Amino acid sequence: MGGFNPAVKLEERIRQALNDEFLRNAVKFTTGRLRSSKQQAAEQMGNWEEWRERGRQIRLHTIAHLDYYLNQFVQNLREAGGYVHFASTAQEAVEIAMQIMEEKQAKSVVKSKSMVSEELHLNDAMAAKGIEPVETDLGEYIIQLAGETPSHILAPAIHKNRQQIADLFSEIGGEKLPADTAVLAGFARSQLREKFLQADIGMTGCNFAIAESGSFVLFSNEGNARMCSTVPRTQITLMGMERIIPSWEDLEVMAAILPRAATGQKLTVYMSAINGPKRAADGDGPDELHVIILDNGRSQQLGDPEFQEVLNCIRCGACLNACPVYRHIGGHAYGWVYSGPIGAVLTPLLNEDQDQWGEVANASSLCGACYEACPVKIPLHDMLVYLRRRNVEAGRTDATERLGMKTYKVAVSSQRFYQLALKLGQFGQKPLARNGEITAKVGPLEAWNRLRVAPALAKKSFRDSWKELDMELQHELVELKPETKARMEAILRKRGNSHEN
Amino acid sequence: MKVSLFATCLSDAFYPRVTEAMARLLARYGIRLDFPSAQTCCGQPAFNSGYWDEAKGAALQLIDAFADSDFVIAPSGSCIGMIHHHYPSLFKDDPAGLAKARALAEKSYEFTQFLVNVLDVKDVGAKFPHRVTYHPSCHGARLLGVKDEPLELLQHVHGLELLPLPFAEDCCGFGGTFSIKLSEVSAAMVTEKAEHVIDTQAEVLVGLDMGCLMNIGGRLRHQGTSIRVMHLAELLYEGVCRADGRI
Structure with missing residues (x-):
């Protein structure tokens, strides 16, 4: 399970999801909770719209000068002793990662959450070489045990309820576990503790890479990202090439809007900044730090007036939680790695085979809730229409x-x-x-x-x-009030003036 | 000053009573209306499905129909939203078309926008002693920013009890061709929306867009409920007639 079957079309995938009552209830429950928490957090902030606009401006500026900031980030990280690798395709990224693992003769790799890793299907490649990947984010851990793929950017196991998770853990643990969050989290923690200590390599994703210092920052709520980046001797970090922000000052804005948009938290529980491999005076950290920067279709969006802004995404998942389509079908129906409105846009953009993936842009009623929820104001609802136009222009509609x-x-x-x-x-x-x-x-x-x-x-x-009707209305017509007439005339004059200027 | 009615194809063909109510209400303020019969559709069904060439055909027809108008008023936030928000992208490679599209956008108003913001009317003097819930349509609220105007109008209706609709801002699942192309998820969405409407125990569901109301109303009818589905223009006009003692 978990692999994508190209024979199953979007409509059929949607039908399967709609027939899964467990999934629908679980997704409705959690997205509803996340959405109302987000709304509260935004209201408490008072000037949420200003923060959104600030976030948007930072992302617009960064992506417009991505070559510059990417170069600055890489130079600084290399100076700090990190190894940087560029991968133009998923295949290349997998090869680079596998080569590092083989050089280190790794048997076990602990991983914190990374959507790029999902994009690479890296766990499959590792398993094929006899290397054990261990997902340490609780949601990802559940999904890995179930042999599935994440159905939400932020809450990968959103489609599972507590009882299903208890059953899964009971099977692994060989004892009957109650459907109690504390017990289940405790079980995962004890299982994972050993894995952290044994792992040869720690692998992480990247929330933000900071160009001015060559650092990168990980947001997590469980502390597992910090374990992955401090215990193993070697660290591999996967990042999409657009994860850059110019400065620490910009991080302040991102750290304020991402957790609020994602879960309604004022701050993420752990925010780990990594400034290169372990230095002589450091108590912990990896001896060797590798960062793999992935393109995989992203750079093709640069310079495209309709789609460049999709690179502004900070992967908070707010558009999924707000989307009424996602609410009913969950993430797997979208078919690829990213789901919800951002997935419906990214999937056709990052994949080459449009006969297979073009139709995903149809999975929206174009209600605009995604745009309204987005903390960096990406016009996803407009992009979905542009993608549909591409399908029409290429003759892919029936x-x-x-x-x-x-x-x-x-x-x-x-x-x-x-x-x-x-x-x-x-x-x-x-x-x-x-x-x-x-x-x-x-x-x-x-x-x-x-x-x-x-x-x-x-x-x-x-x-x-x-x-x-017109005759009847004319017959009854009253006099237009002078103040109304004046107001309407003023509007006309204003229009005329704006045309002359 | 030429104030023109844009009936929208949906109300022209299926719900003439809605455009009629809007016209009768506006006439009470001394607005002399006209109806350019060259108007057809805003082009949204084609545009949203990606058929921009076809959408342009509709847009050009509409632009021509209202070329001489000073104000254009429609009982739909979705169609006016199309003109404001999407016509510029539709004509992005055609400077002459773009200028005309912008000129139409500038003079086009959704019904409550015109009533509240141009005529400065918040209380139409209506009486409507019923329990009412309001569904804010996505395009009106999000593309056009019409959020407060309908609520202000409703709050001033005498005897009307406005009941909050749970998950009000969630799309009803209509989405034009979406409801045909991905009919099953659309059906799941409208089913949930109808349940929320029923949960309010309202006697009347009111909204600003006949597309959404056709969808939710169609579902409510299928379930055999007696909830009445009305456009706000209809509700206000009926309320005015009631206050005048005409019904």
């Missing part, structure tokens, strides 16, 4: 839909054809319409009418009744 849209264009591009279409519709619906409604499950109404009733076209459209 013939019926294309024909429907052609017909639509004819009907709406001329008054005559529009009125004709109306008349045809009014005539054609006669056998189906009853009391202004259509309940028959026919044609395009088949899916709609399974759970809904459709309205019939009105017997007389508004345009057909306008003449009569």
Whole structure:
């Protein structure tokens, strides 16, 4: 399990999710909790919109000058004694990571949470070489035991309830464990403690890389990232090439908005800053530090006016929690590594095979809740439309839909054809319409009418009744109040002025 | 001064009573209205599905239809949101079209925006002694920023008890072609929305967009509830008639 099966299309994946009551209840419960915590945290801050705008500006600036800041980060980290590797594809990143592990003759690697690692399917590559990957983030640990993939950027096991987790742990532990959070967390902690001490390599992701000092910062709530980056002798850190911010001052903004947007926390429980490998005076830390910087389709978005901003994402997961589609289907239905609105945008952008992945952009009602939730104001709802346009332009939509849209264009591009279409519709619906409604499950109404009733076209459209209504209204018309008239005229003048300037 | 009605294709074809209520209400303030019959649709069904060439056909028709108007008013935040928010991207490579699109956007108003912000009317003098819940439609609220106007109007209706809708800001699952293309998740969304509406024990569900109301109302009808689904223009006009003793 966990691997993606390309034969299963989006619609079928959605159907599977909708039929999973456990999943739907678990996802609704947790996203609901995260969302209301976020809202409270934002309200308590008072000027949340200003923070969002500040966050956006920092990310816009960084991505616009990514080459500069990336170079600065790499130079500084190398000066501090770190090794930096660039990987242009997932394949290359895997090869680099595997080479380091083989050189170190690693048998076991403890990992803190990294979405890039998921993007690389690194655990599979390690297992194939007989190296044991151990996920140490509680959610990731659960998912690894279950042989699944994360279904949420931040809460990877969001689709599982406590009882399912208790069953899973009981199986591993060989004893019946109660569905009690403290007991289950205690079990994971005791299992993982040994793993931390035995591991040859610690692997981490990266929340923010700070260009001015060549440092990087890890946010965690469980302390496992710090264990991964202090106990093992060798550390490998995986980061997407866009994880950069210019300065520590910018981190202050990110540290304020990311936890609040993600979980409603004012601060993350652990914020670990790593400034290179262990120095002579340090009590702990790795002797060797490797940072693998991954492109994997990201640089293609640079310079694209419609999509560059997607690189501003700070992976907080707020758009998933706000999304009404995600709320009902969870993360796996999106099919790839990233889910929710950000996943629906990133999946077609970072994967080459558009026949397979292009359709993921359809998994949204375009309600804009993602944009509203985003702490750096990425217009995901607009990007989804741009991706759909790409699908249309490349001829990836089906013939019926294309024909429907052609017909639509004819009907709406001329008054005559529009009125004709109306008349045809009014005539054609006669056998189906009853009391202004259509309940028959026919044609395009088949899916709609399974759970809904459709309205019939009105017997007389508004345009057909306008003449009569207009006469009546003119007859009754009162005088426009002078102050209203003045206000309307002022609006017109203002418009005129703005045109002249 | 030419103040034009933009009926929107949905209300023109399916819900003429909504545009009619809006027109009757506006006429009470001395607004002389006209209805350019060249208008069709804003183009959103095609635009949101990625068919921009087709959407442009609709947009050009609409731009021409309202070329002489000073104000354009529609009973939909979604269609007006389309003009304000999406027309600029639709015409991004066509400077002449872009200028015309911007000119239309500048004079286009959603019904409550016009009533509250231009006519400065918050109390229409309506009486509506019912329990009402309000669904804020996504595009009106998020693309256009119409959040306070409808609430202000509702708060001034005499006898109306406004009941908060749980998860009000969640999309109802309509999303235009989304409801056909991914019909099952759309159905899951509207089912939950309808449950929330029922939970409020309201007698009336009111909103600003017939797309959403067609969806939620269609679900409520299917479930056999007696909850009445109304556009705010209808509710206000009916309330005015009641206050005047005409019904």
